[in-house]
Amino acid sequence: MPRKTNNRTKRFHNEDLLLQVSTSVDRRKWDESRYESFIDELCGVREYQKEAIRTALRYLLSSEYRDLRDLATKNFDNNPILREKYGSQNNLERHLQLPDKLTASLDLATGTGKSYVMYGIAAIMLAEGAVDRVLVLCPSTTIETGLLEKFEGLAGKADLRDLLPTNAIVNTPRIINASESIISGSICIENYHAILAHVRSSIRDSLKGKGERTLVLNDEAHHVANETASKAKRWKEFLADSDFGFRYIIGGSGTCYIGNEYFSDVIFRYSLRLAMEQKFVKKVYYVAEMPKDTRRPEEEKWQLVFNRHEEIRRKLKPHKLRPLTIVITRDIKNCKDVAEKFKAFLQEQTSKSREQIDKQVLIIHSDAPDLANLASVNNMTSKVEWILSVSMLNEGWDVKRVFQIVPHEKRAFESKLLIAQVLGRGLRIPDGWRGE
Numbered sequence: 001m002p003r004k005t006n007n008r009t010k011r012f013h014n015e016d017l018l019l020q021v022s023t024s025v026d027r028r029k030w031d032e033s034r035y036e037s038f039i040d041e042l043c044g045v046r047e048y049q050k051e052a053i054r055t056a057l058r059y060l061l062s063s064e065y066r067d068l069r070d071l072a073t074k075n076f077d078n079n080p081i082l083r084e085k086y087g088s089q090n091n092l093e094r095h096l097q098l099p100d101k102l103t104a105s106l107d108l109a110t111g112t113g114k115s116y117v118m119y120g121i122a123a124i125m126l127a128e129g130a131v132d133r134v135l136v137l138c139p140s141t142t143i144e145t146g147l148l149e150k151f152e153g154l155a156g157k158a159d160l161r162d163l164l165p166t167n168a169i170v171n172t173p174r175i176i177n178a179s180e181s182i183i184s185g186s187i188c189i190e191n192y193h194a195i196l197a198h199v200r201s202s203i204r205d206s207l208k209g210k211g212e213r214t215l216v217l218n219d220e221a222h223h224v225a226n227e228t229a230s231k232a233k234r235w236k237e238f239l240a241d242s243d244f245g246f247r248y249i250i251g252g253s254g255t256c257y258i259g260n261e262y263f264s265d266v267i268f269r270y271s272l273r274l275a276m277e278q279k280f281v282k283k284v285y286y287v288a289e290m291p292k293d294t295r296r297p298e299e300e301k302w303q304l305v306f307n308r309h310e311e312i313r314r315k316l317k318p319h320k321l322r323p324l325t326i327v328i329t330r331d332i333k334n335c336k337d338v339a340e341k342f343k344a345f346l347q348e349q350t351s352k353s354r355e356q357i358d359k360q361v362l363i364i365h366s367d368a369p370d371l372a373n374l375a376s377v378n379n380m381t382s383k384v385e386w387i388l389s390v391s392m393l394n395e396g397w398d399v400k401r402v403f404q405i406v407p408h409e410k411r412a413f414e415s416k417l418l419i420a421q422v423l424g425r426g427l428r429i430p431d432g433w434r435g436e
Contacts, residue, residue: 284423
């Protein structure tokens with residue numbers, strides 16, 4: 001995390017910038033031990049998920065903090081690295097998104113089960129009676145569909161329900177979207193477009209004046225700060241709107257960056273490096289520089305990528321998996337041009353017909369005819385092995401057989417946020433995987 005000082009750049013480790021939540025909690029106000037069995041069953045061996053849930057609930061329920069500003073102030077006083085980075089408490093506060101609310105971010109590497117953490121926080125807040133309802137907002141219908149399916153499955157698990165305290169206010173949350181009224185005891189999951197005033201949904205009518213008793217969970221929370229000004233403004237304005245008066249707001253993201261700057265309100269971090277070390281995601285092997293043949297640089301590059309793809313294919317054959325390689329280009333024109341050259345290269349390498357190559361290669365951009373076929377790539381029968389895309393494969397597109405990601409040129413990866421999002425598409429481990 002860079003900061004320029006006197007013609008030099010000072011770098012900070014993200015872990016040093018976390019806002020620490022006190023573990024010294026008055027058990028008369030919040031007794032987390034009542035939910036340990038529930039959390040153990042929900043998270044299994046993923047200890048980081050358990051700690052993320054505990055940290056968020058200590059922050060929300062311990063009565064130790066009035067709001068985010070209070071948490072930041074206490075950390076600024078006790079953390080010399082925060083003082084060095086921000087210079088003054090006022091400067092730190094200027095970087096806080098919603099300082100007057102109990103809001104914070106959880107930084108969980110892509111592919112490490114953020115949805116389980118969100119469900120755990122939502123279910124416990126309802127069971128404890130701290131809130132009456134939960135609103136989960138996400139940036140796309142793809143993510144909405146996935147979250148609805150996952151939350152419905154978790155809410156329907158009797159073994160999980162039975163581990164909540166016997167006096168739980170809510171032990172079976174009702175999982176809905178905004179086509180229904182958001183009544184007490186429900187978790188509403190919606191694409192954030194449903195909050196907009198001109199969109200017909202139940203959110204505004206159901207939650208007006210009820211914010212004090214509503215938990216808001218923002219999935220892929222970097223969208224609140226990183227989308228185009230109008231989109232970010234409307235999502236953030238909704239969260240801050242006094243007509244609702246929201247108090248409890250937790251965001252989750254694997255890319256807690258505004259441009260290249262790390263979020264200032266992160267209370268828990270489980271890094272990609274740690275996730276790889278603990279084998280919860282694929283290990284990343286980074287090729288810093290491609291070998292160059294000055295006579296045929298493009299062909300040399302494709303040869304290296306193709307050879308690596310074939311090497312991966314041989315390793316995956318015993319697992320009956322077909323590898324998928326993604327190539328990222330900077331714009332639509334470049335994507336089309338590169339795709340044609342690459343298809344010609346594949347024909348030459350494999351001696352396959354153009355029709356066969358077309359079935360193996362998808363071209364993905366905003367007006368590409370292949371866009372409609374993207375969802376089918378997840379099927380085990382899919383013949384697709386190559387995708388050329390204009391940075392469109394981001395959150396919600398989770399194909400577990402991605403094993404190679406190639407930036408066609410440096411400008412295709414223009415920020416830490418974009419790098420992390422694209423990298424995330426290849427991190428998930430295939431179901432039932434028993435290999436390295």
